[in-house]
Amino acid sequence: MINKINISPDRQKLIVYVVLTVVTLTVFWQVNQYDFIFDDVVYVTENSHIQTGITLDGFRWAFSTKDTGLWNPLVWLSLMFDYQLFGLNAGGYHLTNIILHIMSTLLLFCLFNRMTGMVWRSAFVAGLFALHPLHVESVAWIAERKDVLSVFFWMLTLCLYVYYTEKPDFRKYLLVLFSFVLALMSKPMVVTLPVIMILLDYWPLKRFESRKGNLFLWQLREKIPFFILSAILVIITLHTPNEKETFIKSYSLSSRLANAPVSFVTYLEKTFWPHDMAVFYPFSDQLPLCQVLGASLLILVISVVVIIMRKRLQYLFVGWLWYAITIAPVIGIIQVSVYPYAMADRYHYLPSVGISVMLAWGTPSLIKNEKTRKNILFPTAILFLIIMTFITWKQCGYWKNSATLFNYALQVTEDNYVAHNNFGLAMFEKGKIEEATYHYNKAIRIAPDYIYAYNNRGITYGELGQYQLAIDDFNNAIHITPAFVDAYYNRGVVYTKLGQYQHAIEDYSKAIQIKPDDKLAYLNRGFVYTKLGQYQHAIEDYNKAIRITPNYADAYNNRGLAYLLQDNKELGCRDAQKACLLGTCRTLERAKGNGLCR
Numbered sequence: 334m335i336n337k338i339n340i341s342p343d344r345q346k347l348i349v350y351v352v353l354t355v356v357t358l359t360v361f362w363q364v365n366q367y368d369f370i371f372d373d374v375v376y377v378t379e380n381s382h383i384q385t386g387i388t389l390d391g392f393r394w395a396f397s398t399k400d401t402g403l404w405n406p407l408v409w410l411s412l413m414f415d416y417q418l419f420g421l422n423a424g425g426y427h428l429t430n431i432i433l434h435i436m437s438t439l440l441l442f443c444l445f446n447r448m449t450g451m452v453w454r455s456a457f458v459a460g461l462f463a464l465h466p467l468h469v470e471s472v473a474w475i476a477e478r479k480d481v482l483s484v485f486f487w488m489l490t491l492c493l494y495v496y497y498t499e500k501p502d503f504r505k506y507l508l509v510l511f512s513f514v515l516a517l518m519s520k521p522m523v524v525t526l527p528v529i530m531i532l533l534d535y536w537p538l539k540r541f542e543s544r545k546g547n548l549f550l551w552q553l554r555e556k557i558p559f560f561i562l563s564a565i566l567v568i569i570t571l572h573t574p575n576e577k578e579t580f581i582k583s584y585s586l587s588s589r590l591a592n593a594p595v596s597f598v599t600y601l602e603k604t605f606w607p608h609d610m611a612v613f614y615p616f617s618d619q620l621p622l623c624q625v626l627g628a629s630l631l632i633l634v635i636s637v638v639v640i641i642m643r644k645r646l647q648y649l650f651v652g653w654l655w656y657a658i659t660i661a662p663v664i665g666i667i668q669v670s671v672y673p674y675a676m677a678d679r680y681h682y683l684p685s686v687g688i689s690v691m692l693a694w695g696t697p698s699l700i701k702n703e704k705t706r707k708n709i710l711f712p713t714a715i716l717f718l719i720i721m722t723f724i725t726w727k728q729c730g731y732w733k734n735s736a737t738l739f740n741y742a743l744q745v746t747e748d749n750y751v752a753h754n755n756f757g758l759a760m761f762e763k764g765k766i767e768e769a770t771y772h773y774n775k776a777i778r779i780a781p782d783y784i785y786a787y788n789n790r791g792i793t794y795g796e797l798g799q800y801q802l803a804i805d806d807f808n809n810a811i812h813i814t815p816a817f818v819d820a821y822y823n824r825g826v827v828y829t830k831l832g833q834y835q836h837a838i839e840d841y842s843k844a845i846q847i848k849p850d851d852k853l854a855y856l857n858r859g860f861v862y863t864k865l866g867q868y869q870h871a872i873e874d875y876n877k878a879i880r881i882t883p884n885y886a887d888a889y890n891n892r893g894l895a896y897l898l899q900d901n902k903e904l905g906c907r908d909a910q911k912a913c914l915l916g917t918c919r920t921l922e923r924a925k926g927n928g929l930c931r
Contacts, residue, residue: 342452349456353438357463360726361431364473365424370735371612371755372476375401377412378421381852381882386417404569407518408479426475433481434472438463440488441686447495448537454693457714461689466607466724467600468685470678473732474612480682483520487683490516494530498538510558517562521570522683525658527559532654536647571667584673586666588618593664594628595620596676600660603681604688607724609745612738613752616665616673648694655687672751735759750780758789769793784810788819795827803827818847822854834861852881856888863895871895886915893920897929906930 340348369378377383382394387410395409411429419425442459446452462468471480490512497505516523531552534540603610635653643650663680700706731741736759742752757772770793776786791806807824810817825840841858844851859874875892879885893908897920909921909930924930 345452346446349442349452349459350439353442353456353459353463354435356460356722357435357438358431360464360722361434361472361729363726363729364427364431364732367423367427367473367733369421369423369426369475370732370738371474372401373423373474376408376476376478377416377426380412381850383409383412383416384421384882385413387413399569403479403521404566405479405483405519405521407515408482408520411478411482412475423475426478427473430472430475430478430481433478433485434463434468437481437485437488440485440492444488444492444495445537445690447492448533451694453711454697457693457718458686458689460718461692461721462686464718464722464725465604465681465685466610466721466728467603467678467681469610469725469728469732470612471682473729474679477679479520480679483516483523484683486512486516486519487523487526490526491529491533494533495538498534498540510562513559514562517566521566522659522662522680524563524566525662527556527563528658529655530556530559532651532658536651584616584618584668588616588620589666589668591620591625592616592675593666594632595624596665597657597660598628598631599676600681600684601688603678604685607721607728610678610728611742611746611749611752612678613672613742613749614675614677614746615749615751616675646695646698649691652687652689652691652695655690656684657687659687660684736763748779750776750783750786753779754783754786754789757786761789761793766793766797782813784814784817784820787813788817788823791820791827792823795823795830800827800831816847818844818851821847822851822857825854825857829857829861834865837861850881852878852885852888855881856885856891859888859891859895863891863898866898868895868899872899884915886912886917889915890917890920893924897924902929 374380382391382398385391391413392410395406395413398404398406398409412426415426415429438459441462442455445455445458449455471477471484490509493505493509493512497509513523513526516526534552636657639646639649639653660680663677665674665676668674697706697710700709731738735755739752739756739759742749743756746752753772753776757769757776760766760772761769770790773786773790773793776783777790780786787806787810791803791810794800794803794806804824804827807820807827810820811824814820821840821844825837825844828834828837828840838858838861841854841861844854845858848854855874855878859871859878862868862871862874872892872895875888875895878888879892882888889908890912893905893912896902896905896908899905905920906924906929909918909924912918913921921930
């Protein structure tokens with residue numbers, strides 16, 4: 334239809350670039366007004382390394398840590414850069430995610446258009462990637478920076494690879510390899526990229542046709558560096574100890590194997606009918622056998638069909654394998670997440686491209702008449718994308734804050750202990766203590782080993798002055814996971830309130846032993862030392878807290894008080910004034926009232 338009005342190919346491509354950018358930006362712009370939620374505290378708001386901005390120590394930490402169970406230094410560096418620009422303004426971080434998502438979309442269009450010369454089919458693939466409702470989670474969640482960043486480098490790597498294949502050159506090859514390294518440093522899921530390169534060699538690049546002999550050796554030799562790098566990252570991900578305490582219920586291998594085909598097919602279903610989308614889908618170890626067998630049979634049938642038809646319909650074969658291969662690392666057989674998940678919307682982000690390719694190239698092959706094909710498919714594709722756009726816009730609205738997000742998750746899922754816990758936390762922050770406790774209780778009834786619900790309920794009991802109940806909950810959490818740093822810290826807070834200072838010091842010390850950069854544990858242990866008159870120990874703890882977070886107002890305030898109690902007016906007043914400049918004036922006002930500071 335577009336060709337009838339004689340728009341040149343270059344103008345068509347420009348139209349696609351502009352429309353994809355404008356529509357995607359319009360749909361996702363609303364998240365720019367949203368706040369930090371859920372795991373964003375781990376990644377940004379309570380992460381002292383991020384809040385130092387771009388520094389040499391920050392670089393070292395980013396490349397050495399597995400603080401969230403994954404090695405992804407570029408994610409940390411990108412968040413440090415955002416902090417440098419935006420501080421703790423969540424809108425800036427959201428904007429970065431949106432920009433990365435748009436850039437990935439444009440690269441995806443460029444990739445398939447360059448490989449196939451098909452402007453509008455490539456535009457459909459990119460449009461569905463940009464506007465699919467399941468991709469809201471990857472874009473709207475700051476903690477999922479790893480998704481949008483890794484896929485950007487994934488698309489860039491493939492674009493550079495296509496450029497390399499057009500006229501192979503060692504410098505071009507190094508560019509491809511470098512881009513792949515950046516992708517690996519963003520998220521381990523991209524380890525499958527070398528296999529996708531081989532698929533694209535088969536179709537649409539058709540490099541197999543130009544190499545009649547030794548196909549396997551040629552592909553292996555060209556891709557060896559990529560496979561080696563992928564293998565190294567797999568080893569790092571699976572065998573390096575996780576620095577962060579986790580709650581991972583031990584599900585049997587048979588349960589995880591049963592869940593895999595069901596989730597695989599559920600992703601397919603939600604590609605065409607996106608409904609009941611939740612931030613967390615609880616893992617079930619009691620799936621009906623008929624559901625598992627039915628899903629497995631469907632996968633087998635589709636796989637056999639595309640293999641049989643691979644010579645005539647190569648795009649179906651490549652699209653199906655793209656989907657299957659890229660989703661395999663996150664299908665749930667190997668659990669590396671803090672929470673055992675059945676599936677996650679964000680894991681659809683990259684694999685969805687394969688299904689889009691099957692639709693874009695496979696659907697036209699069903700209609701032989703070219704005129705009918707043009708008259709029907711173009712408006713149908715536009716209508717389909719409009720529907721997806723509307724659902725995506727609506728889905729974005731659920732991510733405005735934690736309360737809205739987890740309340741919606743409770744509506745669309747069953748026995749969702751993570752949603753109960755986090756909705757309870759949102760209610761607690763609003764001062765709705767009874768409602769918060771109700772949801773913590775629900776979470777514990779569903780998952781009796783769920784340490785985060787015990788911890789949060791313990792905090793609630795502490796706020797209510799029910800200290801023994803609080804201690805019991807922290808004890809339960811520690812019994813389940815002895816390395817659970819938050820429970821030690823929070824139990825220390827309760828012991829401090831009870832005046833049991835030695836117990837408090839022991840708990841803060843244990844928290845510091847597990848997490849040496851826990852500035853709050855240093856701050857509170859320093860407070861207890863001050864209470865005990867051990868001012869030098871207190872000052873040493875405040876020094877450590879300030880080294881972790883250089884502009885830590887409370888640490889300067891408390892250190893100033895400790896100095897003044899040591900009769901060191903010079904250092905005490907200096908710290909008190911520094912704390913006041915940073916927003917905490919308690920010690921300075923007290924010192925002025927006593928005539929100690931001017």
